[in-house]
Amino acid sequence: MKSDEIMDIALRRGFIYPSSEIYGGISGFYDYGHLGTLMRRKWEDTWRKHYLSLNPNYFEVDATNIMPKNVFIGSGHLENFTDPLTECEKCHSRFRADHLVEECLERCAEGLSAEEMSGLIKESEIPCPKCGGKLLDVKMFNMMFELSVGSTGDSETAYLRPETAQGAFLNFKRSFNTLRGKLPIGLAIIGRAYRNEISPRQGFYRLREFNQAELQIFFDPDTIDEHPDFEKIKDVSLRMFPLQNRSSGEVDEVKASELHKNYGIPKFYIYHLVKIQEFYLDKMNFPKELFRFRELSEDERAFYNKIHWDVELYTESLGGYKEMGGLHYRTDYDLSGHQKASGEKLEVNIEGKKMVPHVLELSFGVDRNFWTLLDVFYTDEGDRKLISLPKEVAPFRAGVFPLQKKEELENIAKNIYERLSKWFDLFYDDSGSIGRRYRRQDEIGTPFGITVDFQTIEDNTVTIRERDSMEQKRVKVEEIWKNI
Ligand SMILES: [Zn+2]
Incomplete structure (x- = not known):
């Protein structure tokens, strides 16, 4: 399923994580990764x-x-910020009464009162979705988190x-x-x-x-x-x-x-x-x-x-x-x-x-x-997964890659990374084959890849690879900023 695929990338690559995960977390709470x-x-x-x-x-x-x-x-x-709540008599699980009515009776529950929903649940004998037990009367439940401010004695409800x-x-x-x-x-x-x-x-x-x-x-x-x-x-x-x-x-x-x-x-x-x-x-x-x-x-x-x-x-x-x-x-x-x-x-x-x-x-x-x-x-293209995010919202604007782990290439690549980092969020990566490094960036939506190779040493140009078309072009180092 698509939601599983996206969640897999989100967790594996650092978009989102369940909050307080090592303690089991609570549903409805997520942290944002890097x-x-x-x-x-x-x-x-x-x-x-x-x-x-x-x-x-x-x-x-x-x-x-x-x-x-x-x-x-x-x-x-x-007074009004409430959701209709019903509880199972047996297992005490709680449910949104309007959602149950909508799903079980295939009708719109918008605008129904708590009494009307109780009536519908009784009439149609809608059971607890978890254990099949009987559902209790619908109550309106306020959705705000209440807390008290100050020490006990003079605390104020907020x-x-x-x-x-x-x-x-x-x-x-x-x-x-x-x-x-x-x-x-x-x-x-x-x-x-x-x-x-x-x-x-x-x-x-x-x-x-x-x-x-x-x-x-x-x-x-x-x-x-x-x-x-x-x-x-x-x-x-x-x-x-x-x-x-x-x-x-x-x-x-x-x-x-x-x-x-x-x-x-x-x-x-x-x-x-x-x-x-x-x-x-x-x-x-x-x-x-x-x-x-x-x-x-x-x-x-x-x-x-x-x-x-x-x-x-x-x-x-x-x-x-x-x-x-x-x-x-x-x-x-x-x-x-x-x-x-x-x-x-x-x-x-x-x-x-x-x-x-x-x-x-x-x-x-x-x-x-x-x-x-x-x-x-x-999109999953089979041999590569990619997220074609608009460049304004992609986490990184570009990846910077020295073609090989050679000092002369790394020095130039690091220099490019440092200079352009003032203007763009960049990711520096020197490990693995260049193809794999491109794929890793495709999967997190990075629109461009800047590669420093042996020609760079000779004529001060790099290749810029565009994510969606995978097309590459050579540009002068001083003109990278115009091309990403
Ligand atoms: Zn139950």
Whole structure:
């Protein structure tokens, strides 16, 4: 299976490892090895450059992972961030009730209450998948990790953040003021988030500790149907999978201008759809057939999301189209909620106009994007395995190889490695045949191989081998940087 092949390379070569492995670990937790760390950082850097350059008033901030209870009263997480849980009477294993209903009864469980799910499980006598025992009534289980801050006696209940977004909402007022009170203002956070998933079965896709990259854009709701650059993007075709296509499974190619006219989606929202698609197709090089925006029904989306399309990629190892992120028009839900719960005024005053800004959220799961890159770009050609990663996110840009273990070749190769390392992440390898060294780099996605051979001594040129085509060309040492 493809997921096993990718996991095999990931473990064997150092992309990811099960966390706390020598103690048996816990499911839903993974560490990043040396290659994984490099690759994830590069994905994050590409993300940062792409989205923060959309507007000179979009910035990255950073916030703590631990936040007091009242934050999550204001955000609604304490009340609503729950999953339906059922427990086996006999073996006490716990399961997601909605997943069981979906799998056993082949129906959608989205939007069902705990009582309705209990009823369905009883009626259809769904047994415990582990031991066949009877399942108990469905309870709503809050997915936040609770902890207490301070010594016992005066300790305060706090939570690990279940999403990075809250940090941006809490810092909004100070950021707005220090950035001279302009809208729109964008606050991005890239960092960890935590969800106590009941049974994270999908390997690297659903994690309990994970990485998010989110951008919260605060704007004046009266301007939602305008964007200064809309003219520039109006002819871009977007790959849309609206609700009415659910049964056919077809993806529509719709021009941005038609999306505005025929679907009634506001221009500010469409502009960001275009930029998201650009990130996936132009920066990450995904074939466009694997990409789509999926419209969510009212039952599927959070009640405060007025417009919600998920970003999906076809990921073979995960069994089809999978959510990589989403574009959410959250209205004033977040700032109004925190204003009410904290008593702090979060409305702004722009030239006499008072308002609570609305939020457009761009939200992405970093780890699942990482996994899907490995999935989509992995191929087994029989005599070699390769991952054709875009060069921006490949862990190493190039391998540097002296053809043989001879001092004169090694000296030149080391010199090239040292000089170019200021600009690129490189891997130096002098062991084994040159063919094997190329294969090792193909398998971890390195786009180029730089080989120092005997001709280098004579004319100061090296060969550069390109990963996907395996074509080689000779270039001057001083011009390597232009060719990788
Ligand atoms: Zn059981």
